Amino acid sequence: QVNLRETGGGEVQAGGTLRLSCVVSGRTIRDVNMGWFRQAPGKEREGVAFRFGGVGFRRSRYQDSVEGRFSISEDSAKITLILEMNSLKLEDSGTYYCAADTSVIRLFIPSEWRYWGQGTQVTVTS
Numbered sequence: 001q002v003n004l005r006e007t008g009g010g011e012v013q014a015g016g017t018l019r020l021s022c023v024v025s026g027r028t029i030r031d032v033n034m035g036w037f038r039q040a041p042g043k044e045r046e047g048v049a050f051r052f053g054g055v056g057f058r059r060s061r062y063q064d065s066v067e068g069r070f071s072i073s074e075d076s077a078k079i080t081l082i083l084e085m086n087s088l089k090l091e092d093s094g095t096y097y098c099a100a101d102t103s104v105i106r107l108f109i110p111s112e113w114r115y116w117g118q119g120t121q122v123t124v125t126s
Contacts (some may be wrong), residue, residue: 049061
């Protein structure tokens with residue numbers, strides 16, 4: 001069983017920065033597919049950023065709208081997934097969820113992921 005807990009959400013002005021963390025318990029994430037999703041009110045959950053691949057072959061992938069502004073990484077102990085969000089825009093607001101799975105084919109499809117955190121709220125204001 002993998003448990004995920006997100007922290008770091010909050011309110012920030014447009015152009016600002018937030019750092020989200022997802023603490024993983026139950027196993028390390030060195031060879032687990034990890035992702036950040038977000039969901040705005042009235043909208044479907046969408047994939048934002050991912051870390052995937054085996055030990056020594058980890059890669060990152062981003063939604064086009066956050067490429068160059070967001071950065072996903074793992075801590076050295078391989079138990080925390082981090083999302084650094086820079087140059088935040090109003091449309092980045094939503095509840096951000098951490099997800100994990102040992103086997104995912106289509107990273108951006110929420111139904112492909114088994115384990116989810118409870119979410120953390122991000123609000124970007126003008």
